[in-house]
Amino acid sequence: HFFAIVDEVDSILIDEARTPLIISGPSSGEANRWFVEFAKIAKTLEAGEDYEVDEKKRTIGVLEPGIEKVEDYLGIDNLYESANTPLISFLNNSIKALALFKRDTDYVVMNDEVMIVDEHTGRILVGRRYNEGIHQAIEAKEGVPVKAENQTLATVTLQNYFRLYDKLAGMTGTAETEAAEFMSTYKLGVVPIPTNKPMIRKDQPDLVYKNEPAKFAQVVEDIARRHETGQPVLVGTVSVEKSEYLSRLLAKKGIKHEVLNAKNHAREAEIVARAGRLGAVTVATNMAGRGTDIMLGGNAEFLAVQELKAKGLDPVETPDEYEAAWDAVYTAQRDTVAEEATKVVEAGGLYVLGTERHESRRIDNQLRGRSGRQGDPGESRFYLSLTDDLMRLFQSGAAEAILARTNFPDDVAIESTMVSRAIKSAQSQVEARNAEIRKNVLKYDDVLNRQREAIYADRRHMLEGDDLSGRVEHFIEDAISAVIDDHTGSGHTESWDFDALWTELKTLYPVSVTIDEVVAESGNKGRVTPEILKREILSDAKIAYAAREEKLGTPAMRELERRVVLQVLDRRWRDHLYEMDYLKDGIGLRAMAQRDPLIEYQREGYQMFQAMMGQIKEESVGFLYNLDVEVRQQGEGQVESEVQAKGLQAPAVEAQKLQYTAPGEGGDVEVRNDRGQVQQAATSKLRQAASGAAPAPATEAPRGAFGQRTDGAAASTPAPQNRADRRAAGKKK
Structure with a gap:
């Protein structure tokens, strides 16, 4: 990003700055039937009596009579019970769609689709959808087909996107009134240029x-x-x-x-x-x-x-x-x-x-x-x-x-x-309010922006084919150290549950060193320390990794590292964006406890980011040790590694539009395109070839969290994928 010249710069950098740019993809599952149900419920409620509307702040609040009507309609005793919590979101969205979003003002309906109208330009925003269930609520209100919610894959505000450029400039006929904001946000001065001919309007x-x-x-x-x-x-x-x-x-x-x-x-x-x-x-x-x-x-x-x-x-x-x-x-x-x-x-x-x-x-x-x-x-x-x-x-x-x-x-x-x-005065109020919103959006996005820069820098190195072996070595050290610390953090050596520790380590990598060998190395059980455990187990893990690399070959191992870490990072980053969005939605309530919401958002956002990085390391290590990998020879001296793994998607070998084979819900192999859609013809062909090669279809071997086979001595139930999940599972027990 070296230089950008923006036409109608005030429209893009000021008016549109409140709208985040979101790259989204189709989420799994279908649109929830509750959208249609609550659209019917919302039409039975009376504004002012059952709910109140603040058009200025664009918010709604459900009143007690409205809650009672909804509970009667649904046949439930308490809408705010934990089991009914998801229904509250459907109710709020259906009332917002009815009271705040006006047809032919905020959106138009064309060809059985709800299409957003840009408030600044009056044009249809093709392909854009409201998020957080609002678009589905409007579709249900208008009686058009309700489409599933999209999943956010990446997000950035226009403010932070354009600040990536080393140099930025623009042109517009209406910038002088916003000179202060251009300077404070973008460090841009405003220079008025005289008209070519006198203006006589x-x-x-x-x-x-x-x-x-x-x-x-x-x-x-x-x-x-x-x-x-x-x-x-x-x-x-x-x-x-x-x-x-x-x-x-x-x-x-x-x-x-x-x-x-x-x-x-x-x-x-x-x-x-x-x-x-x-x-x-x-x-x-x-x-x-x-x-x-x-x-x-x-x-x-x-x-x-x-x-x-x-x-x-x-x-x-x-x-x-x-x-x-x-x-x-x-x-x-x-x-x-x-x-x-x-x-x-x-x-x-x-x-x-x-x-x-x-x-x-x-x-x-x-x-x-x-x-x-x-x-x-x-x-x-x-x-x-x-x-x-x-x-x-x-x-x-x-x-x-x-x-x-x-x-x-x-x-x-x-x-x-x-x-x-x-x-x-009214226009000044609106402009001041919008400027405050933009300032607020930027403050919160700056927190996510620092995390985004770190993740994207890592991702860029992976896509450019950098050697990840050194980084994976650190991943192994950090993941194993975290597991050991989790089991040896408190109490005397005698109280440590070595069996539980070894069971968890076996979900990460094929452990060959035994508890007795570690105890023998220390002299007796009382002398075993976390440092000794880490030294012995890390030494064993490195030997296991070297053996796996020798078996697959160095080029195949480097390709496997790149694919595994990239896919784990992408999946965890998507989940992190969702969690950060959820955190931001409720962070304003911290002000009631006399806390600064922005400081709280920064603190908790950092903690969530650190937790995500730990999950990326642990999952990557688990997959790298346990995935089934097939190495195919493609002519003299050329080796291509193909990841054929349960739980990890990989591109197919054929040089078509991006396709990959993956297990379906029933465990059968399916061929999917780059949008995740099943390619029926290719799938049938693949299954026929598979059935022709063997007299009977092989039973799918049970697998653990990281694709390892669990038929045999291993437990029949797959282990949770990371420590956070394992703790949650432990609490349920």
């Missing part, structure tokens, strides 16, 4: 009305007046729902217009190309804000392409005819556009009409900035109401006071410095 003062219907009635009247004079109008709305509402009002008035929102994003280029034409009316969400270039008179190049398309000419299907006709058609369109642009300039240029203030002043300024580009004339104005979301959520007291004092008719605009101050 007229920014008119806001018009504020008592309520929303009155505001939209006046908006329609203003659009009609401008439309009659031929002035093109771009109307900005805050959501898909509001854009469709205004579209219906314009249709009633008989005003021809285009609607640009997340539902018809496929026509975006065409709508924008015509938005600057004489008399054009375009109703849009934030999609027509940042980065959109509306040319007065229209876009000649796009209009020429459309004309040729209408004539049946295509640059791919009929390239020669297309090329021959292009010059004449483009010249004609260019002349038409130039003539029309002159008339549009005479009419006053593009008129931008905002129907509501956004949470951020920068988004308002971006909408205004669609007009008066490159020295063109233009005009902008915002129509507001005292019941708009911004005022309702952040200045409800001021709005009510103004409404109580004034007796203006609905169709008369309220002109008051108090109103203007209230609007500015």
Whole structure:
């Protein structure tokens, strides 16, 4: 990461900074049926009576009457019993989906899918899903197929991602108001650059009305007046729902217009190309804000392409005819556009009409900035109401006071410095709140970021093929020392359970030294110390590892080390991300005990990271000693090791799209692709080959936690995979 130049830098580094980047994969299992069940329950509950909603903080709280209704519906005595704990999450998510997430505002439903709409750009975020069960709750609410929750494989905030670059720069038209945050978070200064041509756009003062219907009635009247004079109008709305509402009002008035929102994003280029034409009316969400270039008179190049398309000419299907006709058609369109642009300039240029203030002043300024580009004339104005979301959520007291004092008719605009101050104050409140959230997100992600850097550095060395033999030697020392410390940590030598110690060591590696030999080496049992135990057992473990390497061959052993450690590290890191997320969700409650949640998160996060590293070492050692490995010769001098192990996935030999063979739930071999999906044809072929080679299918040998065979003297029950699991199993006993 050397240098990055970011376009619309305030959108990416400020607005989007609250959203973490998550690489996720399909989790095992299907979507839980409780999502659909609780979607039905949520619809029977009454807001204010059964649950309360805080739209400002985007939280909900279930009240006692609501809890009683849910318990009656489910036929249980106590929803908050430990056995019913998972149901609380389903209940909270179903109420959030109903009360906080609005269709055609936060998301749209298309082709039986719930698709998220970006609050800043108004565009559909293809492939993105809400996490923590919210997306499934919305799917259940809307009656579309509920998909299983994805598992987080990797996560990073945009703030920490871009801070990886040695040098960072960007461009935007709206950065000065956020100069302090750019400096504090990214160490970036803001330099204003003068415009190429003087800006002559007229920014008119806001018009504020008592309520929303009155505001939209006046908006329609203003659009009609401008439309009659031929002035093109771009109307900005805050959501898909509001854009469709205004579209219906314009249709009633008989005003021809285009609607640009997340539902018809496929026509975006065409709508924008015509938005600057004489008399054009375009109703849009934030999609027509940042980065959109509306040319007065229209876009000649796009209009020429459309004309040729209408004539049946295509640059791919009929390239020669297309090329021959292009010059004449483009010249004609260019002349038409130039003539029309002159008339549009005479009419006053593009008129931008905002129907509501956004949470951020920068988004308002971006909408205004669609007009008066490159020295063109233009005009902008915002129509507001005292019941708009911004005022309702952040200045409800001021709005009510103004409404109580004034007796203006609905169709008369309220002109008051108090109103203007209230609007500015509301936007400042939202911006301050969002800045605080970003600051908080960064503080918590910095804790995970240090862990991420350590893990990814290790992972990079493994992927680049570094020799891991030295590291594995340390793994063996640490894993065996930890097991010995666990069994000899307290009490006198006489009280140590040597049999339990040896049983646990045998799950890690094939122990050949006996208890009696260690005692004999010490003189008597009373003289045995943890240091003597470690010395003797580590010596035995190293001999066993050398014997295994001699059996497999050095190249095969190095490949086995790389694959095993990499897969164990990846699996444990995924689990760690989930646990850290869970820790962060509840860490705020520590403040009630007069503790700093951030300090607690740092402390416990470090402890969890250390525990994870211990698990990685122990599991890696167990697998390296016990996995069944087949070494195949591929021509002279070439050796390839293939890991064929129970509990460890490995790539198949064939050089196709990534596939691997793995045991299915019943113990049969299955061939899977890189997404983990079973490849039926390849699986059948493999099973047929296996059945043809032997008269009867062999019974799967029982295996231990690390793939070791347990048929024989070993215990029939596989051992837990690490000490944390073993302790948990011990407590259950």
